[in-house]
Amino acid sequence: xxxxxxxxxxxxxxxxEVIDEVAECMENHFANPSSAHRLGLDAEKKVKVARERVARxxxxxxxHIIFTSGGSEANxxxxxxxxxxxxxxxxxxxxxxxVMKTMQFLEKEGCEVSYIGVDSRGIINMExxxxxxxxxxxxxxxxHVNNETGTIQPIxxxxxxxxEKNKRAKIHTDCVQSAGxxxxxxxxxxxxxxxxxxxKIHGPKGVGxxxxxxxxxxxxxxxxxxxxxxxxxxTENVPGISGxxxxxxxxxxxxxxxxxxxxxxxxxxxxxxxxxxxxxxxxPADDFHLGNILNISFLGVKGEVLLxxxxxxxxxxxxxxxxSARRAHKNYVLPAIGLKPCYVESxxxxxxxxxNTIDEVDYTIEKLKTILSxxxxxxx
Amino acid sequence: xxxxxxxxxxxxxxxxxEVLEEMxxxxxEKYGNPSSIYSLARETKAAIxxxxxxxxxxxxxxxxxxYFTAGGSxxxxxxxxxxxxxxxxxxxxxxxxxxxxxxxxxxxxxxEKHGFEVTYLPVDEYGLINLDDFKKxxxxxxxxxxxxxxxxxxxxxxxxxxxxxICKDKGIYFHTDAVQAVGNxxxxxxxxxxxxxxxxxxKFYGPKGVGxxxxxxxxxxNPLIHGxxxxxxxxxxTENVPGIVGxxxxxxxxGESMDSHIERLTKLxxxxxxxxxxIPYSKLNGHPVKRLPxxxxxCFRFIEGESMLLLLDxxxxxxxxxxxCSSGSLDxxxxxxxxxxxxxxxxxxLRLTLGDFTTEExxxxxxxxxxxxxxxxxxxxxxxxEFIKKGEESCTAKx
Numbered sequence: 001x002x003x004x005x006x007x008x009x010x011x012x013x014x015x016x017e018v019i020d021e022v023a024e025c026m027e028n029h030f031a032n033p034s035s036a037h038r039l040g041l042d043a044e045k046k047v048k049v050a051r052e053r054v055a056r057x058x059x060x061x062x063x064h065i066i067f068t069s070g071g072s073e074a075n076x077x078x079x080x081x082x083x084x085x086x087x088x089x090x091x092x093x094x095x096x097x098x099v100m101k102t103m104q105f106l107e108k109e110g111c112e113v114s115y116i117g118v119d120s121r122g123i124i125n126m127e128x129x130x131x132x133x134x135x136x137x138x139x140x141x142x143x144h145v146n147n148e149t150g151t152i153q154p155i156x157x158x159x160x161x162x163x164e165k166n167k168r169a170k171i172h173t174d175c176v177q178s179a180g181x182x183x184x185x186x187x188x189x190x191x192x193x194x195x196x197x198x199x200k201i202h203g204p205k206g207v208g209x210x211x212x213x214x215x216x217x218x219x220x221x222x223x224x225x226x227x228x229x230x231x232x233x234x235t236e237n238v239p240g241i242s243g244x245x246x247x248x249x250x251x252x253x254x255x256x257x258x259x260x261x262x263x264x265x266x267x268x269x270x271x272x273x274x275x276x277x278x279x280x281x282x283x284p285a286d287d288f289h290l291g292n293i294l295n296i297s298f299l300g301v302k303g304e305v306l307l308x309x310x311x312x313x314x315x316x317x318x319x320x321x322x323x324s325a326r327r328a329h330k331n332y333v334l335p336a337i338g339l340k341p342c343y344v345e346s347x348x349x350x351x352x353x354x355x356n357t358i359d360e361v362d363y364t365i366e367k368l369k370t371i372l373s374x375x376x377x378x379x380x
Numbered sequence: 381x382x383x384x385x386x387x388x389x390x391x392x393x394x395x396x397x398e399v400l401e402e403m404x405x406x407x408x409e410k411y412g413n414p415s416s417i418y419s420l421a422r423e424t425k426a427a428i429x430x431x432x433x434x435x436x437x438x439x440x441x442x443x444x445x446x447y448f449t450a451g452g453s454x455x456x457x458x459x460x461x462x463x464x465x466x467x468x469x470x471x472x473x474x475x476x477x478x479x480x481x482x483x484x485x486x487x488x489x490x491x492e493k494h495g496f497e498v499t500y501l502p503v504d505e506y507g508l509i510n511l512d513d514f515k516k517x518x519x520x521x522x523x524x525x526x527x528x529x530x531x532x533x534x535x536x537x538x539x540x541x542x543x544x545x546i547c548k549d550k551g552i553y554f555h556t557d558a559v560q561a562v563g564n565x566x567x568x569x570x571x572x573x574x575x576x577x578x579x580x581x582x583k584f585y586g587p588k589g590v591g592x593x594x595x596x597x598x599x600x601x602n603p604l605i606h607g608x609x610x611x612x613x614x615x616x617x618t619e620n621v622p623g624i625v626g627x628x629x630x631x632x633x634x635g636e637s638m639d640s641h642i643e644r645l646t647k648l649x650x651x652x653x654x655x656x657x658x659i660p661y662s663k664l665n666g667h668p669v670k671r672l673p674x675x676x677x678x679c680f681r682f683i684e685g686e687s688m689l690l691l692l693d694x695x696x697x698x699x700x701x702x703x704x705c706s707s708g709s710l711d712x713x714x715x716x717x718x719x720x721x722x723x724x725x726x727x728x729x730l731r732l733t734l735g736d737f738t739t740e741e742x743x744x745x746x747x748x749x750x751x752x753x754x755x756x757x758x759x760x761x762x763x764x765x766e767f768i769k770k771g772e773e774s775c776t777a778k779x
Contacts, residue, residue: 003420010413010421011618019407026400026587032391036689037698039386069450069589072607072617098607098616105606199618204407206450206589206620221604223490224453224483233483234453235392235582237589240623304417311418318416 004315004360008200009147009177009293009351015202015250018243022204025239033236034225043238050245054209057248058175058194059185064215066228067241070208071176071197072098073221077210077232078172078193079103079141081218085110087138090162092116092124092153093336094146096174100332103141116142121284122151122337126161133165140171144178144194148333148349150283150293152182159190170217176200176208180251181292182259186211193218198240202353203247207240258354263291265352265361270294272365276372282339282347294350295334297343298368301375306348309371315364318349383696385742389583389674389735390532390560391700395626396585396736402629403587406622414619415608424621431628438635439577440568441594447611448624451591452559452580456483456526458593458604458615459555459576463524464491466602467553471521477501477509477538478718480528481557485714488526497521506667507536507719515546524553529561529577533715533731534666535675537565544573553599559583559591563634564642564672575599579631581623585736586630590623641736645673648734648743652676655747659754665716665729674734679721682764683728683757691753697746699732 005013014022029046031039051062068074075098083089083106091103093115103113114132117125124142133140140162145152155173162169172193175184179194180201186194194211198204212218215229224233251258273279278299283289298306303319310317334344350364386394412421414428429443436443449455464474476488478500488498499517501509509527518525525547530537540556547554555576558567563584569577577594581587595601595614607616634641653676656662661681680688685701692699701713716726732746758764 005420007413007416007418010416011411013411014407016408019404022407023400023404026395027397030392030394031386031388031698035388035391035698035700036686037388037693037700039384039388039698040391069454069620070617073450073605075607076605076616096607097609098605101606101616105602197618204620204622205618206623222453222457222483223486224456224481226482233457233486234451235580235588237450237587237623239587240589240620307418316412316416316418316420 001360001363002314004364006350006352006356006364007316007318008353009349010318011199011205012202012353013355014199014204014243015247017250018203018247021246022239022243025242029238029242033238034227046238046242047236050241053245053249054196057179057184057252058196058211059187060211064211064213066210066212066231067236067244068208068210068232069206069237070199071096071174071195074195074197074208074210075099075174076102077218077221078195079139080106080221082170083111083138086136088112088114088134088136090114090116090129090132090137090140092118092142094118094122094333095141095143096147096176099141099143099174118151118336120338121286121288122146122149123284123288124153124158126157129158130161130165133162133169135166137166137169140169141174143174144184145181145290145293146333147177147293149295149337150290152178152288152290155189155191163190177293178290180248180255181262181290183255186213198244198247201247201251204240204243207237207244209244259291261354262352262356265356265358266291266294268358269350269361272361275365276368280343282334282337282343292352294352296348296350297339297346298348298372299342299346301346301372303346303348305375306371309375310364310367313367315367318351319347385697385745387732387734387738387742387746388698388700389738390731390733392582392588393585393735394737395582395587396630396633398633399586399626399629403622403626406625410621414621415610424619427621427625428619431624434628434632435592438562438567438631439594440570442597444612445594445597447593447595447615448619448627449591449593449615450589450620452481452557452578452583453483454604455578455580455591455593456481456557457487459578459601460484460487460491460524460526462601462604463553463555463576464496466600467523471523472496473499473519473521474524474526475499475501475514475517475522476526477503477528479503479507479531479715480526481532481559484526484528484557503718505719506670507531507534507715508667508670509538511539511542511546514543518550518552522550522552524555526555526557529556529558529567530565530672531666531715532560533713534677534719535560535672536666537561537670537672540574541572547575548573560672562631563638564674566638569594569596581627581630584630584634587623587626590620590627592627642673645734645738648738648740649674649676651740652732652734652743652747653678655743656750659751662754665719665721674738676732676734677729679725679729680754681725681728682761682767683754685727685729687757688730688753691756692749695749697749699730701729701731
């Protein structure tokens, strides 16, 4: 069957067209976009086109997009760029480590941080959120889609609730998992900042972006030559940025069709997983769930063991998020949605792309059955 | 596009085809996230470690002292902010120079706004710092010294080993921005007593968007980018695997061919400088010998650098006035002002930086164009006309 890659939330396989574009830029558009000569202008054009494409992906315009080295840098830039010691920040208990660790760092630097809890679906507790908003709340950072469960936060409602109580509070949303997977309109959502990453949408690694509504409100994380409207210095990664632009364009084309397909794959997976005893779907089964991510516990089996067993059949999945996979027992997202340790330990994340097929699901289910009957037999 | 003579290798270099080929499998088949725990990912993790070894080898460091970043600017910012905040219990004073890259200078300005004190060392007419000035600037509050290895505009190579020795004796962290030096000057971080060193792949025929920071074991530094525990918990973010692989290949190539590279470029550089110096009222900026092998920076009196660039561009020659990062700005270069050039002369500077793809034919081509262009521009210059009438002192008379 070849490789079945169900770990698209960790990273995706770059599109052939994207790779060609990256290589083309390296070979023929290699100049520094800041250079005044014709080759510099040529490289600058590549960046310009990419900026328009990425802006379009989230319903924004190019002047609000700055390129970064990825989602983590975008999150760090957004959060640290607006707060100062003494400020209050609100976030959730299920954010990505690049948000969590930044918050912990800021607490040491003299910021106060409120971590809002989530319900069993992973959705933010709105009452708790409303109660936490204070006069000195400078920033609210809530992710759009959780990377482990696929839960979609009601960002529009969150923005409304926050702005009602504190108009000056800035709202940042980590859209790394949601961009290209659901329709995003940053203008309509009313958010102030949004983080994006190219390698989650079949683009290259090492490049991401930050959407910023008001440029002047941000303090840069990286100072220097003044690239990216003086908000992010460093020679532009032209091949990476151009590859990101193309990936954004490709995922935008017929996005509805792609979403429909991924939802079919997911639904089929859920249907067939019911054939397996002791398989519990942890992801919410309603509108608050992104089709791309399915978190399932296989009771009595360690997730990691199952992962390696699937790997023998060239099926690639993940336990927890990739970023924390190497540090076992540190999962905080699944406990936050109320899962008991036996569910957390046996959890496996299947994350899909529109390139996955129903056939791959069927093959995986068959292999799961074989593996589980073996693993459970030796346990008895 | 017609003939292109690319002489802007300090702004960026073309990626070598060997480098691109090495990167390709990490886009197509080996695309796993290195933090995942299955085989597809283990391969990428192994590739990153191999690159780390290659970088360490060229710098004379240990592999576990190399941290990959998104580029030189990030490495510089990380050092300045990371060292300052992690060591503020020891002091709040930083020493740097007036001719650093803006990534260092602007990070210093940020720190000055946040309670740190920064001394900006002056340089002489060649762009060299004075070691006595430096020693005098050290106080018991000094926690970091940041002196660039080689300047990006005038190519001057600073006395890094000497600075390193002084810092070691005083127990102060020493950082050097070696973005321009790596691949062009032999470096050994241990022998030179360097504690932190920034490098950028796209300056030595590697890909853009990737760099590294060497951090000597035991150095206390805060992360700049927090998050997933990549790079030993010091630099978060999914690793740019193809970029890191490309950086490794590029630095390996640079290390292997360093001697011949230096010899060849030095020859070409000196030929270009020699030819330009025959043009009346022209001056070499920077040091004649302590200079990057590919760097030529000259000024022609009575000529705007931008006008010269435009004429050269029309003939397919890509050069720069000042550094790429500031070439969009109209302010005279802070480096040229620091070496004592008056603003009106600093405006007339032209930087041509040669690289591995520059040929002798390219040099001859440019030498054929420059005298004509200088003459054409001077003929339009009222200042030159006046000067010829009055017979003023020459550009070099400033000494």
